[in-house]
Amino acid sequence: MKQKFDGNIVRNKLGTMNANSNDNPQTQFLMHIVRYRFHNKHGIRYYILIFCIISYALLGGIIFHAAEHHDEIHYLETNVDKLNMLIRRLTCRIFNATNITLTERKQNNVDELIKIYYQQMLETEEKYKQSILYKYNQMKNGAFTWTFGSAVFYAITLFTTIGYGTIACRTTIGKILTVIYSIIGIPLMLAILQDVGNTLLRYLTTIYELIPNIAKKMRLRHSKISDIEKDNIEYKDVEFPMKLFIPITAIYLIICTIIVLLFDQNHSMPSQMTFGDAFYFSFVFICYMYISFFVLSFFQNII
Template identity: 25%
Template sequence: MRSIKSRSVGAYSIRSKTSYGSGLSEEDKVKIIKNCCRKVLEFLFSQVGVGGVVVSYTILGALAFQAIETEESTDHILNQEVELSRLRTVQELWNITSEFNILNSKQWQTNIQSLLMNRQNEMVGYIRSGYDQLTVEERWTFPAALMFTLSVITMIGYGNMVPRTNSGKIATIIYALLGIPVYILYFMNIGKVFANTFKWTYRQLHSCTRKKPEYTSMNDDEMEKEQDQVVVVPSTACIWFLLIYVLAGTIMFAEWEGWNYLDSIYFCVTSLLKIGLGDFVPGTNFYGEDQGEMNRAKLIVNFAYLLIGMAVIAMNYYLLKADIFI
């Protein structure tokens, strides 16, 4: 009996060592990978993770569009055509002047006006083709590409920057089809986060201004629960917060861009409501030497302002809905 027991114990110990020493089985590894993927997806679709997904998606998209448009651009051909057209017009002006400036002034004026009209029509055609006196590297900077990706997924669509290559147009279609659902998910989740934060802040301020009873039989948890049920964020507070946010953007863009306050508030409202007419776009009016650096800084601030502002719009939607249907 002793020998049998010792053999069985020894066999058990040998099996256990070999099983643990050889590592996890294939099924265990698959389970671990599935759990990790599930946790990653849960975080990405959580209220905090969605914001990171949107920011990462826009950054990666900006890098991708910057690489595509700068690599396959044909702007140098268009710039050469514009320069050759200018030189040709100047030469024709000299020829007309040398021929008609003394002997036939009326014919000189007629030919000059005809030549200038043709030059004007040519420039209109070049501008419609995308000529803006900028190289593709100057146009597709990282902040500008970042604003372009944000305008695509948020459906603002300013129209001041557009892809001009076939690869860029195909990438825009794919990027919009994948990015718009991500933005809608962000809009819904971040609105709840901002709404809960605003409600908590409002209730804390309300409790500070409200006199507490000296004697009560309820504990702190019951009092807080009762307060949450009674205190509701009024619609006026939501509207005032939105107006303050729009006012801050109005002052900021008016000082930066040189716009009047009407144009600035017009830009803020049309952008936050995703109308995006494109007649006013930040980063086009500069004064001073450091125009390029100022351009990049303003576009990044505009990116943050719009991304947070749309979260404020979503917050007001949830708070006003709770106030109306309570």
């Protein structure tokens, strides 16, 4: 005896199966991951955008390092020579005013003494690390302002519009490249922030919806409700509550603070950053504020 299959019945059953899969939050979550990782073009776009912004930051590091590094060396050497000349003239005036015969040995000793007092005065005003003398001494030890790492840092502050102010281009070509680089980089960063923000919100909402549904299913397993009644239970879609954004942001900020503090303390240069300073530093970066009271010791030599 042949069985007759009604096409409408088959289509209804398939529709019911799809509806059941759509009502199942676990299935939705897994399908969402597969779709956006492998099949959905928007998922691929996220990876492409992140790759582009990382590549753009590295490209900016190469460009600005090439534009500013050699000029930095020339600038420091020229200004230190001018400073030494001023100190020698001051020494000659001191000896002429006291009518004491000036010898080469006395000249060198007094020059060195003036440099020491000059450094102490700068340290008293907390301006020594911004001085030519300090940067020149750092350069002789191999610590340049414009390294590849600091150039990448500068590039990131441009397209993120943070403008932290620890480093800036001195050359004309560097300033022109800064304008061009920012015009291209800022829209790219805004596009990434929009896509990444939407993705994070979607995943947080899915997880927030998944947790109560799993808890409801666990309760149903231990209850005496029939399977038919369980299937008829609806799982409503929910929106991610705004009240959870504050604790999530606070946790993220604390994690960033710990990372910044550990990074700064593990660097070879002495660190004076406290937990509060690291928290402030992280908050400034997250909020895109144009304030720069505290700087990582890693970048102290580039202020």
